[in-house]
Amino acid sequence: MTRNLLQRTVRLSFRNSIIFSLTALPVYAAQAENVHVEHGRYLSIAGDCLACHTTAGGKPFAGGLDLKTPFGVITTSNITSDKETGIGNWTFQQFDNAVRHGKGPNGHLYPAMPYTAYAQISDTDIADLWSYIQTIAPVHNKVESNKLPFPYNIRALLVFWNLLFFNNSAFVPDPTKSADVNRGAYLVKGLEHCGTCHTPKNAFGGDTKDAFQGASLQGWYAPDLTNNAHIGLGRWTIEDIVAYLRSGTNRYTAAYGPMTETIVNSTQHLTDADLHAIAVYFKSLPPRNITIPAPLPTSNEQVQAGQHEFIVECSACHKSDGTGISNMIPDLRNNSAINAKNPDSLLNIVLKGTDGPATHANPTGAAMPGFDWKLQDQQIANVLTYIRNSWGNAAQAVSATDVNKARAAIGAQPATLR
């Protein structure tokens, strides 16, 4: 059974025989008792609470998922209404303190919980969210959340972190912008917490001022979401962004890595109006100016060797001209994810493959297989260098050393074929 399936179903070990059926997740199945609970449920999906507060195959919202941060492992908490191990005894004020202000009953929360973004949630939305969270059935599951090494295990130090990096102020609409842009900004900066992955971090894990300019985390590179045509969303229309967030695919690409889960668990369930607002907001961001490198010449040794690998290993799906299949297999031409200076995602995908998005709008879920066992470091370096410098792409060469380091960092297998 695969990761892909695990995300979508609960696996019950039923005397070895295995039963697959869609989880009756409260998040999908809840029958709203009132509009506040129903709206809170929607907000919890937008905030993707389930993704972090549930382990693969675990009970929804019962916590226990290990988040690997640069500072160590943080385990997510049980937010079901269990009085002993969950938050069944909490008041609204405690909930608000945790979600919007980063303060838990045992002291400061670590910013792996995106309270830095959730601070933007409005008063009415946080109240509705609480109405819904209270309806989650209790699950007894004791979680030891802080497994960080010294000195990061000292929660009090977060006082200083918060002073430096936490802007604890609510969302303020910009009256010069349209209602759509403001709604999009509210969702993107707040509940959807896009910046948690896509905004570069400083050495202390705080957001830099380069909002949405792309960042590396957990072996992936969350791409630039600014309007730059080479490395950002510049070529995508509003409709392309909406299609991507709704179905996981669009005419250019298919989601990969952690974004697949975000789309499956969260964005595919948003209303048309909210997805449109998010897209309009991103398209309203000023284009970022970068110096585009000149593509490596076709005479380049790596480019030439990489073309051979591409034809043998990649062309069957991506086609020999790199055009892929619309809404299924990414078009590699003029592809901003490929042009990213940081090749982490490309290395991750080529080495270990990636699940495809399986959504209601596009249930296909076609995935990319991993090549770690099959291709040597130099072969992968060559094919990525070729792809990064063909069909309108231009980006730095990838070296065998880069591949080797990535293998170790993400736990990919060594190549077994020569």
Add this chain to the structure above:
Amino acid sequence: MHYKRPKADVVIVGLGWSGSTMAEELTRAGLNVVAIERGAWRETSTSFPTTRNPDELSGSIRKEILQAPVTETYTVRNKPGETALPLRKYHNLTLGNNVGGAGTHWAGASWRWQPFDHQPYTRIMERYGAKQLVDGLILQDWGVTYDDLEPFYDRFEKIAGTSGTAGVINGVKQPGGNPFEGSRTSPYPTPALERTRANILFAEATTRLGYTPFPVPSAMIGAPYTNALGINLAPCTYCGYCQLYGCGNWSKSSPNICILPVLMQRPNFTVVTESEVVRINTTPDKKTATSVTFVDSDGNIGEQPADIVIVATFTLDNTRLLLLSGIGTPYDAVSGEGVVGRAFTFQTLSWAFMFFENEYLNPFMNTGALATQIDDFNGDNFDHTGLGFIGGAGIQSLCNQGLPIGMSGLVPEGSPKWGKGWKQAFQKAYQNYAQIQGQGTSFAHREQFMDLDPTYKDKFGQPLLRITYDYNENDRRSGRFIRDKCAEIAKEMGAREVTGVSLADQPYSGYTPWDSSHVQGGVVMGENPKTSVQNRYQQNWDIPNLFVIGASSFPNNAGYNPTAAVGATTLWTAKAITDLYLKNPGPLVRL
């Protein structure tokens, strides 16, 4: 230990093409469906990745995707009175061993059967009369016609993304297609595959001979396609690893690719894997099916109650499950009475094998169903007067073979057996070998049937299914006729060396090389309870909430592969259940 699962609206036994097609229809109609599948779960992208899947040693040689005979098998004899012996080695009936069934590893030929194939009795009687039938032949109509099934063939093609060139649309013949096909309401969803050199030589030769060649409709997708359920399929790359392989390229239609991604998102669908159904339970009066009993992989016995029981296992196992459950009257070959296990058919294959002198056929570019065919001698498309048989064959240049290990034995007679001479002969033969297959009809006979074996038992102690089968005189006559046509075309193609073979000239064996995997019948649908187990809706005559679907319902075999016909009849039955049965549960045909 024993346990009972919560009652479902519908239990489906087996989740191959027919089971998953049925499950999709019934869950969409809002029913709570539980499927129980003997095999394990398989995920297209990770179970059959393109990086690893094209591995001839594990696929074609070790047959890792198939259900091994050691798990369960059949016993076979040629004639009543003989002692049947179990098939202990991998045989030609290539059973699937996973969710998706044989639909995961099939070759992919996706035929609509002709109007004749659904009504052979009426058509033969009209044209020739009973004198055309050899002694003992069983010929009967299905109770459902091509025209009844056309919308469902159409729907199935749009689920599968079938590639091909239409021959007749709304009664109008189309250039490049099969002029003999039943009239279609729409063209194939995706265009026909590119032709190989051998296909082109065949098309040229058959055209010169006055026949009409056309591309065989295929599960290998001809262009990017979004199917009727919203799933995307990618075009075929002609890698050649289709038959006995799953397709991780999303280019071969299968239940795993075309249906399961949608089904698995439905909260009213559950599949229990690695569990084998051993019995259908009924009320004591045998008027109502109540549940199925299964054995899970720990050996524990489970029961799944349901309002509707649908059996969708492999053709032969459908018959076996009814016999094991004591449902219906087993066929008795002596008296000719009884229906369960009756009207069992196989297929009548003829071949021309050929070597050219100086061709470049490039067989490494192929698919499981890359073929160009003529239907001039199929079904009842030609006058049989004076020939002494009915039926015929689709005659095709089949390019499903180019894998290096499998090709290595194919050198001309008299070639050196080893060393440099053999290598040279193989190098030359690889580019010069081609084949023409005559995939022939098969009509049932009173001495061809299935029953429970008196001696051999499975791991649960239940009797194996016994096959009593040999080719009948109709098969032998049609096989030789088709063999000669294949050889004639091979010579016209310019081959230097041609060998014609009719497999019906030797006794039936489950191990014959080049033989078909298609078996039909045993739980046939029809118009008369004395000669059929089920009515025209594949509903049991005696137990109205029991439906057995698949090729077990077909009382005759066509000169075609059966999958699309299975898909169409399944969809036809699904509609009968949702539109007729649910509103008024009970027999859908009253006599």
